[in-house]
Amino acid sequence: CQMARSALDEVTDTGAFDRTPSTFRSFVSRDASARFPAVAGRYHLYVSYACPWASRCLAYLKLKGLDHAISFSSVKPIFERTRESDDHLGWVFPASAGEVPGADPDPFNGAKSVRDLYEIASTSYTGKPTVPVLWDKQLKTVVNNESSEIIRMLNSEFNGIAENPGLDLNPAHLQASIDEVNGLVYDAINNGVYKCGFAKKQGPYDE
Incomplete structure (x- = not known):
């Protein structure tokens, strides 16, 4: 199979880092007839405690009281070789529990x-394997890997099984302000680290 992409593949000819949009964009719904219905025990959230986007999903999971209904686990906190046959670096699972504090072996797929998870979901996938991953244990696929969409699902679609259904972390009357702050934080801080770290020319770095 082809080697998976990494952040280094997102550096343009101008030397600037240009993040590729997330590719798995399905939604869990409170509608019981949906392809991905909001039922307890069906989904698993893969995170890295080193990733701010994954961490906000975990925060929503805990605050909404959904950790009894949606399991979660963390990968190791630093990139390592994902396969002996090529040089790709990415998120990996520890070989055994206790190897790395807070990180766990993959509990469902042996990944x-x-x-590996992305390739289980799509054998033709050659994009960048990122966290967070909202995983469907029943269909063995990635539901969504865009954190801004995962947190909205956790906030509203799982209220029927949440311990804190009345807690609205994304109130409609504050939506515009939330989006504005998120845009500033995303560009200048969360993604800004990548734009500095992966810049190959002085101009993009200074920007």
Whole structure:
């Protein structure tokens, strides 16, 4: 199979880092007839405690009181080789519990890396294997890997099984302000780290 992409593949000819949009964009719905219905025990959230986007999903999971209904686990906090046959670096699972504090082996698929999960979901996938991953244990696929969409699902679609259904972390009357702050934080801080770290020329770095 082809080697998976990494952040290094997102550096343009101008030397600037240009993040590729997330590719798995399905939605869990409170509608019981939906392809991905909001039922307890069906989904698993893969995170890295080192990733701010994954961490906000975990925060929503805990605050809404959904950790009894949606299981979660963390990968190791630093990138490692995802396969012996190529040089790709990415998120990997520890080989055994206790190897790395807070990180756990993949509990459902026996995956050695997040890359493996994406290839289970789509054998033709050659994009960047990222976290967070909202995983459907029944269909063995990635439901969604865009954190801004995952948190909205956790906030509203699972209220029927949430311990804190009345807690609205994304109130409609504050939506415009939330989006504005998120845009500033995303561009200048969360993604700004990548734009600095992966810049290959001085101009993009200074920007």
